[in-house]
Amino acid sequence: MQNLKHLSDNYWKGVLDPDQFNVLRQSGTELPFTGIYDDHYEEGVYNCAACGNELFSSREKYDAGCGWPTFWDSVNKENLEFVEDNSIGMKRIEVRCKNCGSHLGHVFDDGPEPTGIRYCVNSVSLDFSPGK
Numbered sequence: 001m002q003n004l005k006h007l008s009d010n011y012w013k014g015v016l017d018p019d020q021f022n023v024l025r026q027s028g029t030e031l032p033f034t035g036i037y038d039d040h041y042e043e044g045v046y047n048c049a050a051c052g053n054e055l056f057s058s059r060e061k062y063d064a065g066c067g068w069p070t071f072w073d074s075v076n077k078e079n080l081e082f083v084e085d086n087s088i089g090m091k092r093i094e095v096r097c098k099n100c101g102s103h104l105g106h107v108f109d110d111g112p113e114p115t116g117i118r119y120c121v122n123s124v125s126l127d128f129s130p131g132k
Contacts, residue, residue: 004051004100016050023122024050024102027087027094032067035123039063044130045075051100052127053079056119064111064118069126071119072111082107095119 012025022028032038037046046056046069056071064070074080078098085094085106095104104125111118 007100012050020049020124023124024104027085027103028122029105030068030122030124035068037069037121037123037126037128038067040069040128042128042130044128046071046121046126046128048097048100048102048104049125049127050102051097053097053099055079055097055104055126056121062112064120066118066120068105068120069123070111071121072115072117074119080104095121 009025013021016024019030023030041058041061043058045054045058046061047054054075057075060071060073062070062072081096081098081101083094083096085092092106092108095107096102097104102125105119105121108118108120109116
């Protein structure tokens, strides 16, 4: 997959809707319990809405009750990058798509076994491919 990190904001404004641009390119957050994938449990794969990179599988999705889609593991950690985020006065780890640099959400260490990880992801940062 071609690395898309070099593309300009003008490019992304042309291919993403305003909500996606706010979250994916400006590290915004959708309101809890409003995203289409929060209460979505169809079998398949969740891809980056900006570039199509495979990120998460329905097999690792669970209901954490936080209002955003949550996963206890990723399809491939090589498809993600992790960045320290101190933007709201607390230390968090931001999760980005490694291919295009888009903001997906955050990862926490309070998830279920076997990983103990909770990826908390914005629905607008995802596209869903059924059946995988």
